[in-house]
Amino acid sequence: MLVGAKVGGATPLVIACRNGHYDVAEYLIERCKADIEQPGSVTFDGETIEGAPPLWCAAAAGHLPLVRLLVRAGANVNSTTRTHSTPLRAACFDGHYDIVKFLVENGADIEIANRHGHTCLMIACYKGHIRIAKYLLSLNADVNRKSVKGNTALHDCAESGSLHILKMLLGHGATMDVDSYGMTPLLAASVTGHTHIVEHLINAEYGLVTRQQRIDALELLGATYVDKRRDMVGALALWKRAMDDRFPADGSEPIPKPKDVPRIEAYDYAVEPSNAQQLEEILADPDAMRMQALVIRERILGPAHPDTSYYVRYRGAVYADAGRFSRCRQLWHHALDMQRAVLPPLSPLTQSSLFSFAELFSYMLAERARPPLRGRIVPPVTFEDVDPVFRKALSEIHRGMELLDSKLSIDREQTLTTLQRVLVISLHLATLMARLLDEPECTEEVSRNIHKAVYSLVKLDIKVRQGRSALHVACSAESRGGRGAVVGARAGRGCRRPVTLSRVARR
Template sequence: MDFKTVVFNAARDGNLTRLKAYLHSWRSADELNMFVGAKVGGATPLVIACRNGHYDVAEYLIERCKADIEQPGSVTFDGETIEGAPPLWCAAAAGHLPLVKLLVRAGANVNSTTRTHSTPLRAACFDGHYDIVKFLVENGADIEIANRHGHTCLMIACYKGHIRIAKYLLSLSADVNRKSVKGNTALHDCAESGSLHILKMLLGHGATMDVDSYGMTPLLAASVTGHTHIVEHLINVEYGLVTRQQRIDALELLGATYVDKRRDMVGALTLWKRAMDDRFPADGVDSEPIPKPKDVPRIEAYDFAVEPSNAQQLEELLADPDAMRMQALVIRERILGPAHPDTSYYVRYRGAVYADAGRFARCRQLWHHALDMQRAVLPPLSPLTQSSLYSFAELFSYMLAERARPPLRGRIIPPVTFEDIDPVFRKALSEINRGMELLDSKLSIDREQTLTTLQRVLVICLHLAALMARLLEEPECTEDVSRKIHKAVYSLVKLDIKVRQGRSALHVACSAESCRGGAARGGAGGAGAAGGAAAGESAACCGALVALMLRLGAAPDARDADGNTPLHLVCKLNPCPADVVRELLNHGAHIDTVNYEGETPEEILKSTQQTLTSIVNPLRYTTLKCLAARTVKNYRLPYRHVVPQCLHSTVITH
């Protein structure tokens, strides 16, 4: 263990005796500064001491060792790594008031920020450390500094439900109507978290019912999250905060939340009846009826459901739970619109529930609708679109895996057909095309990040292609289906796509990235049966897919930015898939091609304790031309004016 690690561990553990023993012998100020300022795991000894609340260690590092009180580091809170956190931020976030006072006395900047522009004050507000909040404000902390998302101290206190801190910030005239980058206010955050007490305080300080970037008011935010008490308070006619139409929308949306989130059909029906009564009042000043919109399209995925227009039709819904669920989806899409994440989330959730019940056709129908909504309103390669595509791949993999097992309690899994996979595959290809167009455009984008997300979508597309390749091996696969599969996969091969590190589709199909899966699982699509088998389990580095891509023209000798061919990448896998190696070699891959590090596939295999001879007979794939090229290369023989120009590339690759 090196010296800086020993010093760091002593600071982390709060072992002042050991720390003094190691640092006391260093007489040179430069040497002392070097060890005190050195980072282990991204954090300095002072940063980690402040994070863990070791006052005596921090005091020693500051006063005796002259540690830099502003030098930031990386620390972890609740499983999340915070980059660029100054010592004061760490102490404030962890709730160590004595350390906060020590650092401020030493001259620490109370408004220093992390890499995401979070201040020590905001960190203290997040976890409800009132005494630290008060101390920082009294020592010059700015209550209006927002993080990179535009979230202020008041917003985070409201969202986390810290009443005392919210009241204190309001007493300092914090801006109650300030908006974040996405347009939400403190009232939105309060409505989402469900704190009625704070909500009343905000309203008392002049908070208004603004809309965010999705057109959501705090009232609708409370309806989406299911906070009935917040909704009831805001729609109370005595306050005059909302219009009649807003009140109706809130009740209808809250009813949809009761169906999908609480599974409370009776409660939902009660709310929808209240909204209906508000639409068609029997008498009173507001007697003008407000009928439901007539131009709302009837959607096949929702069984062409039409919203009831009277109380009798509402009553009839209760006898049909499926109809109630479709009503919830119709209402949510009408009120929130297709761009709101919750709209597609609950469509996907409902589809996953159908998949768990064995109703796979209904699941696919709903998921296609959610995917189409996402692709229509979201930017290319959106994480939400990726998640939807990946859920389809998981679903198909699960169905194929389950069909190979004996039926469980008589449950019959229907076959996965080309007609099931192809529409999803085409939509995935469309996303890849959109991503490539984005890369080719002159728009200002993070090119590396775009290539990363493009690769994720490509991996999903390859998983879907691998599932189709598996269908070719089925005895019932007809010539017509075979032709369609070849045509579909050819459309991917001919794109000649290049992603991170200059890798082709064949490179990715043969790499570890393919084995890890295409996108982070999340959202509603990973529920139950639909999430029971990752797509990577049946599709990663699939020999049938590689063989199909090679037959359709994928280049076996293509090189990435490191000079690796697909064969190099396959040989890095442990265990190495022998069928893929053989397919690459049978289609012209060279067994002795060197990458830019001078490594051959055989040498890479040896580094993973595997041997090429256990997979193939190397002599079968070694030509006289290869041996001659290797001899020229190994003995550094002059060849440029000796062998024909057309053979130069052969010598170079060996």
Template sequence: MSVGVWDLMELVPMRCRWIERLRHCGKTLLRRQRRLIRRLKKMYLHSWRSDELSMLVGAKTTGATPLVIACRNGHYDVAEYLIERCKADIEQPGSVTFDGETIEGAPPLWCAAAAGHLPLVRLLVRAGANVNSTTRTHSTPLRAACFDGHFVIVKFLVENGADIEIANRHGHTCLMIACYKGHIHIAKYLLSLNADVNRKSVKGNTALHDCAESGSLHILKMLLGHGATMDVDSYGMTPLLAASVTGHTHIVEHLINVEYGLVTRQQRIDALELLGATYVDKRRDMVGALALWKRAMDDRFPADGSEPIPKPKDIPRIEAYDYAVEPSDAQQLEELLADPDAMRMQALVIRERILGPAHPDTSYYVRYRGAVYADAGRFARCRQLWHHALDMQRAVLPPLSPLTQSSLYSFAELFSYMLAERARPPLRGRIVPPVTFEDIDPVFRKALSEIDRGMALLDSKISIDREHTLTTLQRVLVISLHLAALMAKLLEEPECTEEVSKKIHKAVYSLVKLDIKVRQGRSALHVACSPEGGRARGAAWGEAACPALVALMLRLGAAPDARDADGNTPLHLVCKLNPCPAEVVRELLTHGAHIDTVNYEGETPEEILKSTQQSLSAIVNPLKYTTLKCLAARTVKNYRLPYRHVVPQCLHSTIITH
């Protein structure tokens, strides 16, 4: 007998009530279980001696002590027990994660304040915690509370002696972070305490800059009411230009209002023109951009007869921008609207003129426009713009800058994409042009030039973080090797002429002869034979070790028996790959690598292969690459025969390597 619809409707709420009862019972049992576990822990810890307890509560798990973990996660009863019964050190810092970022050296009070746990903050302060303790980046608990807008905690910390003017390592104060995050109540409170409204960070920005970037008009008005001034940062940016770059029209309109008299006429013109460029690139609003540029033009040539301010005439025309020239009157501006490409080039020209090549946004939007062209299949225009951005970066940025690395990496990705698309059937009739040596070579030369600058930096007497410099140098080397691998693959194409072949050999030889050493003392061939040689930033670039590139480097004189800091040769590193590229192994052995060379751990390439469940005999015939000299050296080594005064000096190194 089937159940009717009305019967089902009566059963559903009954079923839901039972589910709710079961869920409630489950929660009650879970709470009881947790209370029981806490009681057992306390009973267990009560039996420990004080020195044992001190060692226990001071131990770190994943970089954090029990007290730091309890404060980060808001476990008041645990923290109270650790402080009062276990006498945990309330200042012992640890590592914690907030929003995916690891904070090193964070004291318990900083963790509680950052996470917004007011009861824990009160507990720690009552226990005598230093309210001005800092993390490794010099961030205080007060600044941590300001970051996420925990107003009650901010007020409590200040009332208990927290210094509102302690800045982090970047020079950012509590007022700056409150303004940037838009926490109006905290900003108002700090201003009531006479916080320094015009204090500058390491890069020269003030709280007014941060407010203009975040777009909070109410806080901006408060800052101006407390005497904030229009200072410039290290890039020459005023808060007005900062608002124009980020596209906060309401901030710009407030600051350029003639009644306030905050800015000059020239500053107002620059702000309107830069805001128009932001409308083009960020909002894709051509009509809005044109209206802003018209207002700027009217300010340049006012109808009231004031002295005009024409645009600079000595600005060079740039090929990457299609030799675009800025309009000098309203009619030329009107003509721009009919040509969207011309509008986009105007935005780039204006941004470079006002911000200058050193500002990150200048090169960013040039690269962005190039990427848009690449998506549309206009690869030549993309490369043209990206070369201009790369040249700007190399001219003004220090060696091995992350921005320069990013530009080089984008070129490598573009060429890889083009090659991959050519190998597939055309999509909707879209034909991708071939990648030629002439496309890759200019980028490759710029990458090598960046490596040269990095090596010069390492050799100089300037105080630098050597390990960090070696890491960034290796990243540029990886990109250079990828570009070299693309050129090596061109040699395999049937249409590769003898002239192009010579150019490729000459280009790759310029990399080999650098004799570069990066992290762990690895050479360029080491890196080419390691996983890093085929991947960068987690993005796969095809093979882990490109056989064509390795073969080319070996033919051009790369040392197959070079050792890194761990005694590994390139063959050792190749054998660590799974699967191991057989072609690369054969190339290394053919060019003189020893199959039985041991690293400083005493491992041969064959033993490394076995550890990854691979077999050397499945790749090559070991006997083919084993010489009598190798067998003799291994015999001397294995049987520990005395050889110092028996074997000629020239053979000592052979015995040692085996």
């Protein structure tokens, strides 16, 4: 009973294997007859892994003697966590080559993927573990296998920037497939800014890519230079190369830029240059270069790709930090509209965008209450600023409620949880509007509009987890303090780069 009991979700054997206590594990197995397959919860790098068998814990932590002990005792080398991660994949994640080799020699299946369809070869390539990748390839690992989201080992390698592994993959027949976003490994390298990977893949002698793909890669890499490296000169050089490719001097058929690309207000109606002279002219205007980067990224990646909205939000945050709050709001609205158009209801990315607005307005209100810093004057927050965001938040709630009422197969409890998060953000926005009632500039008409807006939230008659209404949530711990919960936060805090769990997480 004692050796099977859990503390913090973990049995004594799981704890011993996680922390490398060989003598304790040996005693628990041989003397106490502990169940060597009984899973538990463990934490790695701040991430909680549920349902991890002892062997998985030892392999993930790099304890080879414990791995040998468990296998000798009869542990299943292909046992998995709750998210279908094997001990072999856990060892591949952190580059424990000796454990990888031992597990394979004792029957571990190299092709078992986790819940995201991400294989041992994929994670070894993403993490840059050359020796492990080479070993798995020598065992004829499926080099072109796709994950749930359509990425291959070549995508992962292009994102991580390991040219040596990339060459090995190509030597074993890796192909330039597209993932669910339509991204090739070449575009993946351009997005992450791995110039050496891009240059290798577009090398004409390999014949891996078409002329159009080469042009897109150079243009997208230039956009990455602007936003990620702040290298305007380098970006211009890449865009010039792409322009020369579009209009080659040898008289080949030109490939002009698309003419039907819409001009977007948030990007100052920027139009992409159509010749080298126009390219030279925009170098003198940093803002024009930044807008070019956003226009190019949206054209090539499309609005559905997470990086498109991420960099729009990032640029808005930079403007906010520079005191250009109007430009920030304009860009953030465009990003939010893109997300709501292509993402499912209650998406975490949409939630993040809405919360960033709440943080921005709270920050502006807090700064206005303080003496100006170095003469910087923060403009007032008006009802016209908050109301459009509030309406979009309510629309997201309505979409969530429709999802719950639909006959679609969904995780109802999880949907209610995410719906509650959006409700909390909406309550924060409502509280910010209520603060405007105390402002001297608040007219009777503005007061009436604020009350109407808040009533539109009440009228939704929303019910979240445990049947709680908006009033219940407003009085609960997660919403207590309302305006104080976000006051003083920097505008850009919500613009974190999206993490693709299928690629980098242990799960």
